[in-house]
Amino acid sequence: MIRLFDDSVEQVTRGLSFATARHILLAQNLANIETPGFQARDLTFDDYLQPSLQLVSADLPPGLEPIGAGGRPPRIVAAADPATRLDGNNVHLDRQMARLAENTLYQNTLVQILNSQFNTLKLAISGRV
Helix, strand or coil, X not given: CCCCCCCHXXXXXXXXXXXXXXXXXHHHHHHCCCCCCCCCEEEECCHHHCCCCCEEECCCCCCCCCECCCCECCEEEECCCCCCCCCCCCCCHXXXXXXXXXXXXXXXXXXXXXXXXXXXXXXXXXXXX
């Protein structure tokens, strides 16, 4: 089989899979903003860069595969948010919305990279390169 691209398309699609799973997890945090005792979570695959995060679970959202050259799976971690409220919930609307915005920018960047790869292929097929 001829490889049209190096591993870039595969890596970008893995990144999109991660961004989608993280978006789902952040939306769950927002959905539970009034649930007593709920603890905000986040998804990370670079937990070695963020030592302040405490591991919660190795359970991943469905369909999320290991990311990166070493096949290291992302992990669900406790969000590094301030102290909990009196009801035990630590979901902060502003922080969750900031994380959603950050994740959306990441996802949009990956889509633009993927679009660029396919536009290059389209140009090559049409003979305009």
